[in-house]
Amino acid sequence: MAWSTRELAELAGTTLKTVRHYHRIGLLDVPERAANGYKRYGVGHLVRLLRIRRLVDLGVPLSDIPAMEGSDENAERTLRALDAELKASIERQQRMREELASILRRRSLVDLPPGFDGNATELSDVERSLLLIYSTVLDPAAMTTLLELHSTDPPPARAEFDTLPPDADEVTRQRLAEHYAPLVRHQYEQHPSLKDMATGEALTRPVVAEGLAALYNPAQLDVLRRLNILLGEEEPR
Template identity: 50%
Template sequence: MAWSTRELANLAGTTVNTIRHNHRLGLLDVPERKYNGYKEYEVRHLVRVLRIRRLVDLGVPLSQIGEVGAGGDSTPDALRELDAELAANIERLQQARSDIASILRDSAPADAPAGFESVASRLSEADNSIIHITKQFYDEDALADLLKMVETDTQAVSAEIDALPADADDATRQRLAEQLAPDLARNMIAYPWINDPGEHLSQSEHLTQQTFFEALVELYNPAQLDVFGRATVLAQEQLDGADDESGESG
């Protein structure tokens, strides 16, 4: 019995284009043709297509099907490598499902930084962007600390800074800096690596500083940057003052 290309595709549960593609790759022999020019596929062709499908279903790339299907010495190694890739894909998919569950539970933006779903909805667009960048430069320990900082952040002050216009007056900037400084000082005490982040960086310190400088300038307006700068100076002064008092009492 002989089958046409379409009949073979139907029997094998695939498509005519796939059969033709297998021919082009040299995975399937081209059969003899009838007097009218149509191909005549036999049982061996059907079996071959089914074997190819089996390997494809396992995830074997088309470029490796000939070698793996031949059962050579390299086949076990190829299958082990494939199994490792599948395990990594499964882990990635499981993490994606977990992240989606967190996004839905916390009503977070779909593109919220991973791990920050619980706080993303109350952060500004600029703050969310900074966290996305931070995840590319800092390790998991630092990111866990960053999440704690955001969770304990004074939301009223942050909201006012988020809405601060670029031409805000000096008095408003100073007031916000003074309100923000205690939070910064507490974070500097609780997380000393903030001032010396080297061991938590995945990139060079120079590249990290350069990237964050450019990001801050682009994402925040001059008034907001001024508040951050003033607050940082005030926070450091508070820490220095506390150290001086501690030294005197000692």
């Protein structure tokens, strides 16, 4: 029994293009041609093609198949590496499913970095946006600290700060900064790493500065500047 390329592909459940690709990369031997010039494949080619498909279906890269066939040791090493990758992928997908379940329960969580829940869902749109920006520059430990901070009740002045008009007078700006200063100092005492985070390189990156400038109005930015002065992180001008 001999088959054409098309017949071989159909028997193996694949395509002409795939069979020809395997020929090009040396995975499948090119058969002899019949008198009419057409390739004629035998049982050995079909079995070989089915074996290749089996390995591909398991996730083995085509480039690893020759080495696997070279020795049992290579085959075991390749399969164990693939198993480890699949295990990590399954764990990642399970975490994704858990996050999706939380988001389905509380749709607002989709606008927050992974792990944020509880009172964090009461954050303003601006704070949500900033948290997403921070997640691009802070490491997991720093984000965990922010999670802890945002899981507590917000300070009474936050609502006033969130709605502060851009033309707010200096007295109001200074009052808000002075209100926040002891709260921030208390947070520094509770979370020593927070002060290092606030003064570190991560939060001085352009993406953070641009985010603050775009999300806060001039009066709010001035409150933050005054707050930094009160905390001793910036010298008065």
